[in-house]
Amino acid sequence: MLIVDDSVVARAVIARLIDASDRFSVVGAVGNVGAALEFLARATVDFILLDIEMPGVDGLTALPDLIAAGGGAKVIIVSSSVDNGGAATVQALAMGAAETLVKPTASELSARFGAALVAKLEKLCEHPGQLPPALVVRSTPSPLPGSYSPITQPAVSRSIGMPTTPLARRATGDDYDIVAIGASTGGIHALSRMFRELPSGFRLPIVITQHLPASFMPYFAAQMALLSGRVCEVAVDRLRIRPGRIVVAPGDAHLKCVRLSDGGAAFRLTHEAVASGCMPSVDPMLASLADVYGARVMAVVLSGMGRDGAEGARRIHDAGGCVVAQDQETSVVWGMPGAVVGSGVADAVLAPDAIGRLVASRRRA
Template sequence: MTVNMPIMTNIRRQQGAVRTLIVDDSVVVRTVIERILNNEPAYSVVHKSNSAELALGYLADHAVDLVLLDIELPGQSGLAALPAILKAQADVKVAILSGKCEEGSAAAVEALALGASDIVSKPGSGSFGYQFSQGLIDRLNRLFDQRVMAVLSTAPVVPPVARPALQPLACLGIGASTGGIHALGQLFEGLSAPMGVPLLLTQHLPASFTVYFAQQLMRMTSLRVKVAETGDILLPDTIYVAPGDANLQVRRGLHGRVMVQLNPERTPAGNLPGVDPMFASMAEVYGAGAAGVVLTGMGRDGTVGARDIVAAGGWIVAQDEASSVVWGMPGSVAGAGLTCALMEPHQMMDFVARRGRVGA
């Protein structure tokens, strides 16, 4: 006999985050989706259930903003339970999550007619990759657009710690996402003279946009711009751009020369390219000579790698909240107490150049 027991979660909630209930009879699906949402500061999984009946019991006593509901459930189906779920809490949004409820299908149309907010196709077993993860978050962000923006714009701020630079700047890494292209234009406008070090750049963009993005960068700056390739020897005053299908990392080769090493593996948060692996490899290769710039962007990519840079003796500058389109990435780094300064992009290169000479 199978007993449908609720699976509880004890995730620390972020104030204002979208409180989410996952209802699916597969423990794998529940775990994967919880992991995806827990990587997003705008969402908090408050409960998981494997049946509609247990989900309704939870909704009777707890406030929830979002229900991710599977169609096929033991006992009462998700579709049959949908009206009761919507009645249980007037403002709740329900996103149907099912492998047999494609957009445009009869079941999908019925679910939407009953009041579901969206339909998300669930992939087959073992296929929960980046495409599904990003697609799910994109769909949910559209349902809670203003809420998500508000959460990402109110990350706690730890005052920057102005520790002295320990070594001269040897390599500068730049990470950006939403709103990043405009911020990069301002960043490079503030570059008044060559810095004498290589620059590594990871901007969250699909692979098909990489060449066009590099061409845009060439119009923004007099520095040489190159889409990074494995084996490239890092040269000063050259911007190496992460391709859209690989992380831009560095390693020290023969005779101490530092070269590019592309890595196609997605980060645990699903980013590709990711700022975290770029920063982490810089910390390993350059130590206290590494520095990072974190610009506007959704999510927290860059925080783990920034911690590696700071631990190695390097330093981090982040974009301030007022000038950011989304203060997710820079706000996360600031909230972790990893920054030595918060400022607008056009101020950054002058600051980096001056600080980079301190250790000389």
């Protein structure tokens, strides 16, 4: 791997901690972005450890160029600037960083920090299998309907009961009524690519469960609003599902969809343990949407480690909905989408920009 850090001491200590792992090794350590680009022009690495605050070109500014020069290398931001909940963290992840880790002061670089860094590297090495050769991806995009009128915000109903039947299909000629997205490591970058393909007239509600701590969620929601050009809000209990909005799960609760007495739907926040061990988890979000919307759901599972979302995707599939998984080539970690593909419930396996075009078409894969 390559270390890019202007501190000579930090480069030496981090290299020693990594080399001590017996699994990873440092093949280059440079002090600025220019030297890093020169190194990557003649060498190949699997990981780039990148500091943000450096003289000349800073790490965030250089991130797109380093990702391109790295030829598939995963970039981990190792910097004191990526503190818990910091805007720089979400910005880095949205720009394509695979992970972030807070770098302590040079005097505090220790075996504990080294263990945390190696643990992140090990998780990013996860590759649970290849795409089954029999899977065929089909999609027939069609133009979006014309423009839509602004939607006023109805009052949130307090009369919430558990659904018994899916919401009735609307006579729109479209194939689904809501888009549900699950993601983890690498998901923010995939979301940014996906949202670039959605036109301003796309008004279907979008709900996202992204694995991030609660303190990150306001920054994440702001980033999604900026990328999508529409309102994005962190879910609160009993939040009504409305057209034209993006709702993201808070970092400390699951999202579950329930049916309202007036025929609409809302989210409840829950905190029960789930099989994946994630909080929030993609599985309860997808499973509850399958109960309420039935075949009218498009579920998208993006890059992330582990299997969260695989069971929920099966529920969507069994209810007649559409399930789309990110392809292995563009995933930072193909754990979550790979588990969906491996279970045989994916209707399409696509790169994020192609997923965005499919979602915009409002047609099934």
